[in-house]
Amino acid sequence: MNFTVVLPPSSRVGEQAGLLQQLFAGHHIDLAFTHAEQAKALESTDVLVSTAFVPVTREDIFCASRLRFIQVAGVGVDHVDLEAAREKGVIVAGVAGSNAQSVAEHVIMSTFALLRPLILSHHDLKEGKWNLPGWMGQAQELAGKTFGIYGMGRIGQELAKRLLPFGVTLLYHDLRPLSPEEERLWGLSFVSKDVLFKASDIISVHLPFTPDLYHVIGPQEFLAMKDGSIFINTARAELVDEDALISALQTKLLGAAIDVLNSEPPSAEDPLLKLPNVLLTPHGAGVTIQAQNRIAQDAIQNVLRFLDNRPVDNVYVGESS
Amino acid sequence: MNVREAIKEWLQYHHISVVFGNPGSTEIPFLVDWPESISYVLGLQESQVVAMADGYAQALGQPAVVNLHSQPGLGHAMGALMTARRNRSPLVVTIGQEDSRHHIVEPLLYGNLAPWASSIAQWSYQPTSSEDVVPALERAYHEARRPPGGPAAVILPMDYLNGKANWNPRREVDYHTVPQGINELSQLLKASKFPALVIGDEVDKEDAWGEAVSLAEAIDCPVYGAPLSMRTGFPNRHPLFQGHLNPVMSTIIQILSPYDQVLVIGAPAFLTYPYVPGSREWAKTIVHHISSDPEYLARSMASKGYYGSVRLAMKALLAKIAPKEPELSEITLQEAEQKSTAARERAAMGSDYVIYTIGQSMPADAIVVDESVSHSLLLRKILNFSRQGSYYTASNGALGWGLAAAAGIQLAQRQRRVLAVLGDGASLYGMQSLWTMREWHLPIVIVILNNHGYNILKSLTQSLYPGHLAKTPGLSVEHVDFTHLAESMGVKAVKVDNPFDLEMELHTAWASKDPYLLDVQVDPEIPRLL
Ligand SMILES: Cc1ncc(C[n+]2csc(CCOP(=O)(O)OP(=O)(O)O)c2C)c(N)n1
Numbered sequence: 070m071n072f073t074v075v076l077p078p079s080s081r082v083g084e085q086a087g088l089l090q091q092l093f094a095g096h097h098i099d100l101a102f103t104h105a106e107q108a109k110a111l112e113s114t115d116v117l118v119s120t121a122f123v124p125v126t127r128e129d130i131f132c133a134s135r136l137r138f139i140q141v142a143g144v145g146v147d148h149v150d151l152e153a154a155r156e157k158g159v160i161v162a163g164v165a166g167s168n169a170q171s172v173a174e175h176v177i178m179s180t181f182a183l184l185r186p187l188i189l190s191h192h193d194l195k196e197g198k199w200n201l202p203g204w205m206g207q208a209q210e211l212a213g214k215t216f217g218i219y220g221m222g223r224i225g226q227e228l229a230k231r232l233l234p235f236g237v238t239l240l241y242h243d244l245r246p247l248s249p250e251e252e253r254l255w256g257l258s259f260v261s262k263d264v265l266f267k268a269s270d271i272i273s274v275h276l277p278f279t280p281d282l283y284h285v286i287g288p289q290e291f292l293a294m295k296d297g298s299i300f301i302n303t304a305r306a307e308l309v310d311e312d313a314l315i316s317a318l319q320t321k322l323l324g325a326a327i328d329v330l331n332s333e334p335p336s337a338e339d340p341l342l343k344l345p346n347v348l349l350t351p352h353g354a355g356v357t358i359q360a361q362n363r364i365a366q367d368a369i370q371n372v373l374r375f376l377d378n379r380p381v382d383n384v385y386v387g388e389s390s
Numbered sequence: 391m392n393v394r395e396a397i398k399e400w401l402q403y404h405h406i407s408v409v410f411g412n413p414g415s416t417e418i419p420f421l422v423d424w425p426e427s428i429s430y431v432l433g434l435q436e437s438q439v440v441a442m443a444d445g446y447a448q449a450l451g452q453p454a455v456v457n458l459h460s461q462p463g464l465g466h467a468m469g470a471l472m473t474a475r476r477n478r479s480p481l482v483v484t485i486g487q488e489d490s491r492h493h494i495v496e497p498l499l500y501g502n503l504a505p506w507a508s509s510i511a512q513w514s515y516q517p518t519s520s521e522d523v524v525p526a527l528e529r530a531y532h533e534a535r536r537p538p539g540g541p542a543a544v545i546l547p548m549d550y551l552n553g554k555a556n557w558n559p560r561r562e563v564d565y566h567t568v569p570q571g572i573n574e575l576s577q578l579l580k581a582s583k584f585p586a587l588v589i590g591d592e593v594d595k596e597d598a599w600g601e602a603v604s605l606a607e608a609i610d611c612p613v614y615g616a617p618l619s620m621r622t623g624f625p626n627r628h629p630l631f632q633g634h635l636n637p638v639m640s641t642i643i644q645i646l647s648p649y650d651q652v653l654v655i656g657a658p659a660f661l662t663y664p665y666v667p668g669s670r671e672w673a674k675t676i677v678h679h680i681s682s683d684p685e686y687l688a689r690s691m692a693s694k695g696y697y698g699s700v701r702l703a704m705k706a707l708l709a710k711i712a713p714k715e716p717e718l719s720e721i722t723l724q725e726a727e728q729k730s731t732a733a734r735e736r737a738a739m740g741s742d743y744v745i746y747t748i749g750q751s752m753p754a755d756a757i758v759v760d761e762s763v764s765h766s767l768l769l770r771k772i773l774n775f776s777r778q779g780s781y782y783t784a785s786n787g788a789l790g791w792g793l794a795a796a797a798g799i800q801l802a803q804r805q806r807r808v809l810a811v812l813g814d815g816a817s818l819y820g821m822q823s824l825w826t827m828r829e830w831h832l833p834i835v836i837v838i839l840n841n842h843g844y845n846i847l848k849s850l851t852q853s854l855y856p857g858h859l860a861k862t863p864g865l866s867v868e869h870v871d872f873t874h875l876a877e878s879m880g881v882k883a884v885k886v887d888n889p890f891d892l893e894m895e896l897h898t899a900w901a902s903k904d905p906y907l908l909d910v911q912v913d914p915e916i917p918r919l920l
Contacts, residue, residue: 215726215727233733234734238723238730239729239730252729253733253750255733256729256731258726268723
């Protein structure tokens, strides 16, 4: 069978290729980094291991005459044209949410970094400014604060479990509340979206994106937020009205940690880059080395299942067996 | 009619269907030929008997009758009578006495009891003849109710009970008065920019929760619970409720100083413990104080006192103050905080978790008897009290009251469930009451928060004499087997040392039709209370 494996730009090719050859001995493997390379390989491939760095379009799918299985090695399959896959009878599978714990840790890191003016102080110091009084006037503890989690899926739950020991009060909102038993064990109180924004000192968003959630957080939500509160988005840029966020950052928020931007990468003029109280990361909250390894493991396991004619896991399109 | 018969008629006339006691030879004339319509509830030690009657009287809102055994029985009862006095609990206390015909030679059980009892009673009297006995009981009934309320003692020489009775009950007394000066007070409250209320035990005793809530909502002001209040008079989940004041004067002044007018309703102003140095002066705040207890008013720290019924006073105020629409928040953040804290402390069986879990298990109209000592502040904060008669504790910090009072309260309130929460130390002052609970099949849930010692005293030692706790004796109570102790008196009991068992056993306990004791091994960490 022929394989095409799309690798992230950072991959150490030699190492990966060796590993893949070993795992899929007896099969032909093409490695691809760009859309062009992928398109070329797809002409003769049976199995595509895809990552979000390279889209899989309708045209790609229909031109790949032998293609039977797309295994996405990543969380989220937005870059694959699922409709086309369905029409063509190609199975599309993903991996379980193996990055939940990385995202949760990222949120906690960002929270602390904003509560203590970590980045600013660090830069001050490197520029020769010893600003202890400034620090003393700003540094805050997390204990005693109210933490609101908007979206209580896998990531929200991992976050809640990790936050509880820090001495916070946990609120959440979701379309589907947890069971009373889960709420009690994790110390979570379900509240309306309105109360969530009004009562929280820190809000972190963990919703999946669907079109009806476009800009679900806008001027009204930021208006409701407390003065001096913190906003964190590691979910999807489309959920948040960035203009409203910027104006809240300028007027009332202590700060925001934003991992997902409207345009990625942002242009040099992007006003978010100019604000002192925003902490930016390159859509990497879930992409730790450990999470990538878990994702790779999951993806490989699924491909092996496919080769063995066993049911594959996390199927988006097609039959699982 | 002889006095023995007349006493029973007198009891029935006042609809007294329960008498508490522990007998000796001098009480035999009182007990003989006991009518079926009146329950005699036997307690196994006099302090317990009095505390049962105290709880019963409070829960019923009527005087309760308790019968003690002459000088030894009164001796044992003195502490509990002191508590009943401080609780303003109306008790008619009958005390047996040797036959009057040999008092002159001071027989075994004789004592000069009336003066002795008078140190804790509102009134105390030894009748002068058999004809004088029922009139004395009748007077005691009204003396016990006389504001502020408390024990009234009648000494009964054995021979008088065989004599002829003069029995002529006559009157009803309404001690409730409308306080003067309410008009001016209502003006001040209306004009006030930052008013606040402090609610105390009398609001609950006068069944005036509704008035208190309406008044708070009409003024739209923060409400505090009086410090160490023996009863709760305001729903502690109400959005205006700010929690209970700490019993430290400087803290009370600090918390109430931002307000220009503070109205204390039906509480001492203020009950404090322990002594912490600091000024007792108010800066700008004007404190008003309404109470039906002249003693509360006489020693009050308020600048103006109003004597009379708190319920009538609040009604009068409400007639003058137009209610505002209350703004109710969807949840109180406090509840969320408790939920998170409970979850955090679950694994360690921390106090927050244990009390939260108890709160989750209990019926909404449960009555809580609190002798949980170092846990009391948490318990008052975490459990949900939403109606009249939901919370009882001894007003003077006396231990040994809780179990007995729970029994008395359950006897008075058969349709509601009673939960008694006690420290392990506290429970051991009155364990005999478990026997009474079992004999009467009182379905009381008893939770012992067992930290194997007197933690509040350890906490106090640590803060008063830091570093000296290890060399302070008498503060640990190890090696008590509570489940066997309870089971020896017929009460089902389990030791609980993990969250899973706690959650399960609480369900079993509430489903029980008999008393059920949980010996809960709570995190023994010494709390910082000061
Ligand atoms: C009749 C009586 N004797 C002694 C005391 C003194 N005292 C106050 S608190 C306390 C210890 C209570 O211990 P426990 O009930 O186990 O509660 P904890 O402080 O451990 O929560 C004692 C002995 C008292 N209040 N009443």
